[in-house]
Amino acid sequence: MEQIGIDRLAGIIAFARAASLGSYTAAARALSVSPSAISKSVQRLEDRLGVKLFTRTTRSLTLTPEGRDLHDRALRLLSAAEEIEQVALATQAEPAGVIKVTAALPVGLHLIAPHLPIFRARYPKVSVDLRLSDTFTDLVEEGVDIAVRTGPLADSRFISRILSFNRTCLFASPAYLERRGVPRHPDDLAAHDCVNVRFKSSGQPLRWHFEIGGRATEIEPNASITVDNSDAVMAVIASGGGIGVSPTFVAAPLVRQKIVVPILQEFMTETKDIVALWPESRRSNPTVRAFVQFLTEICPNPAPWHRDVFPDQV
Numbered sequence: 001m002e003q004i005g006i007d008r009l010a011g012i013i014a015f016a017r018a019a020s021l022g023s024y025t026a027a028a029r030a031l032s033v034s035p036s037a038i039s040k041s042v043q044r045l046e047d048r049l050g051v052k053l054f055t056r057t058t059r060s061l062t063l064t065p066e067g068r069d070l071h072d073r074a075l076r077l078l079s080a081a082e083e084i085e086q087v088a089l090a091t092q093a094e095p096a097g098v099i100k101v102t103a104a105l106p107v108g109l110h111l112i113a114p115h116l117p118i119f120r121a122r123y124p125k126v127s128v129d130l131r132l133s134d135t136f137t138d139l140v141e142e143g144v145d146i147a148v149r150t151g152p153l154a155d156s157r158f159i160s161r162i163l164s165f166n167r168t169c170l171f172a173s174p175a176y177l178e179r180r181g182v183p184r185h186p187d188d189l190a191a192h193d194c195v196n197v198r199f200k201s202s203g204q205p206l207r208w209h210f211e212i213g214g215r216a217t218e219i220e221p222n223a224s225i226t227v228d229n230s231d232a233v234m235a236v237i238a239s240g241g242g243i244g245v246s247p248t249f250v251a252a253p254l255v256r257q258k259i260v261v262p263i264l265q266e267f268m269t270e271t272k273d274i275v276a277l278w279p280e281s282r283r284s285n286p287t288v289r290a291f292v293q294f295l296t297e298i299c300p301n302p303a304p305w306h307r308d309v310f311p312d313q314v
């Protein structure tokens with residue numbers, strides 16, 4: 001049997017990632033190479049095999065029938081290679097190498113990133129590749145070791161651990177409330193400037209959840225300012241731009257500094273779990289085990305940041 005060369009194997013990997021992620025750009029980002037390198041690798045693979053693997057348009061890649069068949073086989077090959085790598089890593093006596101972590105943007109920015117120097121001081125042989133996105137990443141397809149997300153994320157392919165829980169509340173600056181008054185009931189929000197976030201994945205605005213008279217209800221505020229990033233919501237609020245929803249772990253430092261204040265706490269009851277997920281293949285990986293333990297330390301339950309916003313409920 002003819003031995004497979006490095007260049008041919010690179011073409012298979014590039015093809016598999018592009019097929020799974022739907023574009024050369026996304027595949028390039030996952031593999032830390034340029035989109036042109038992915039395109040050339042796939043082109044060489046097609047030339048070598050004598051078949052077209054993709055139907056290309058300016059906006060998308062679509063697998064041909066031959067491409068679909070090869071994609072299934074390529075994924076099995078990559079899965080076997082992944083298993084070999086994880087078996088080797090499991091024999092290490094201490095955490096080492098690169099760990100790829102994906103997290104929802106606010107969680108990664110406010111809870112994980114500030115503590116990474118502590119993790120690196122503890123495990124100097126480990127390099128952390130942290131990727132922040134509000135869209136769900138397929139850990140297996142993109143070769144990610146751990147994902148940290150909020151909300152119900154049941155998936156039998158992954159091991160999961162609940163780290164803490166995420167609570168949200170309404171906030172405004174003292175200057176805004178002095179100027180416009182403090183709302184006492186969710187119905188009062190109709191007379192206020194509201195700041196809301198639009199989800200990039202769906203284009204839909206966030207609906208605000210309340211419990212009124214023992215019944216759960218939700219509203220879509222008539223926002224005077226809409227942004228597509230939750231940190232931008234807090235930036236507008238802190239500048240006196242209106243009332244908006246934010247996670248308590250984002251708002252707590254600003255509450256302590258009296259830059260913003262929580263309002264309508266008695267009506268805010270929604271909670272979501274902050275969850276760590278990792279593939280079954282990473283179960284014995286010492287670096288993954290160390291990072292999961294690190295996450296349990298920086299995301300304790302109950303979380304101290306809730307006390308600043310809900311002091312009577314923690």
